[in-house]
Amino acid sequence: MAKVMTRKPVRDGIGTGTKISEAAIFLAIFLSIIGGIYYYFFVYVTSPTYAFKSYMGAVEAGDGKSQYTYIDNYDKKYFFPTEKKYAAMQIVNGYTDRVESVGINSEVPDASNPAYATINATLNVHSDPQGESLTSTGTYHQVQVSVIMHKNSKGHWKVLLSKSNFAALLKLTPNPPVTNF
Numbered sequence: 351m352a353k354v355m356t357r358k359p360v361r362d363g364i365g366t367g368t369k370i371s372e373a374a375i376f377l378a379i380f381l382s383i384i385g386g387i388y389y390y391f392f393v394y395v396t397s398p399t400y401a402f403k404s405y406m407g408a409v410e411a412g413d414g415k416s417q418y419t420y421i422d423n424y425d426k427k428y429f430f431p432t433e434k435k436y437a438a439m440q441i442v443n444g445y446t447d448r449v450e451s452v453g454i455n456s457e458v459p460d461a462s463n464p465a466y467a468t469i470n471a472t473l474n475v476h477s478d479p480q481g482e483s484l485t486s487t488g489t490y491h492q493v494q495v496s497v498i499m500h501k502n503s504k505g506h507w508k509v510l511l512s513k514s515n516f517a518a519l520l521k522l523t524p525n526p527p528v529t530n531f
Contacts, residue, residue, distance in 0.1 A: 396505065396507075398467040398499035398501075399457050400507075401420060401506070401507035401508065401509070402454075402471070402497055402499060402507075404420060405417060405420040406452045409441060409445055410447065410448070411446065412442070412447070414433065414437045414443070417441075418430070418433045418436050420508055420509050421436065421508060422502065422510045425511050429511070429512060440520055441520065445519070445524065448476040449473055450475065450476055450490065451473070452472075452473055453471060453473075455472055456470045464501075466499065467498075467499045467501075467507070468496060468497070468498055468499070469497045469499060471494075471497065472492055472494055472495075473492070473493045473495060474491075474493075475491050475522055476489075477489045477522075493518045495514070495515060495516050495519055497514040498514050
């Protein structure tokens, strides 16, 4: 009988170099994920833009208590000492379910005082549905606002309403007051 010749099995791995390139790709992906997590939790969440968007989310939801937490202590001391006083403002419930999007045009830190920043934003606000037909999608208004943000002693950014310009938003007809029958 003839002897059958077989090849030795080829072992993939260290000798071919594929493991090193795969390891480099996995390392790059891992470092990207870690970098993204770091940026989100340590940079973005502590930024004035995040605080402003959170405040506008509370305005859109009509959540006065959440809005009040984003108000600067200066405004609380001199203008809104209680949540009840703040709740009387038009912005608290006047735009519930009407702010469709918040676009940040620029975030400008104050060069003379790093505890202040100005956010220029464009708000897309749905028109007041009162008087429109039930099938109407309504109209949208692009509103430009300029908001002053202040970093408090704990390092949290707060909305400084007394120095901010929400005039264009406040010119729009607010939602009618909610009544409980």
